[in-house]
Amino acid sequence: MGATPSDSPDRRGGLVPVIDRNRCEGKAECVRVCPYQVFRIGVLSDQQFRELSLRGKFKAWVHGSKQAMVVNGDSCHACRLCEAACPEQAIVLARRAAPTVEKASS
Numbered sequence: 001m002g003a004t005p006s007d008s009p010d011r012r013g014g015l016v017p018v019i020d021r022n023r024c025e026g027k028a029e030c031v032r033v034c035p036y037q038v039f040r041i042g043v044l045s046d047q048q049f050r051e052l053s054l055r056g057k058f059k060a061w062v063h064g065s066k067q068a069m070v071v072n073g074d075s076c077h078a079c080r081l082c083e084a085a086c087p088e089q090a091i092v093l094a095r096r097a098a099p100t101v102e103k104a105s106s
Helices: 029-033 046-050 054-062 081-085
Strands: 015-019 039-043 066-070 091-095
Touching (some): 015 066, 029 081, 081 091
Antiparallel strands (some): 015 091
């Protein structure tokens, strides 16, 4: 049985989804299963496309450069439904980066 939003051990905690651009094929399973509207399907920017591996570029070309995008990461409840649903295993949950505080120069 898969995880449900209420099963989340890290509910609204320190985890956010990270998408492996070289794996994602934009099949939108994450969009369909996420109850918190964390994802949408979008088109890779030129910069994102340039950063792909050769295999990633080929996959992106075949799929019209459409991939899942994290557009609402702060709403993630770490239920892991997206990880389980992704046929390419392109999504992992990772700890949020700690906010950095800049010190004022005196």
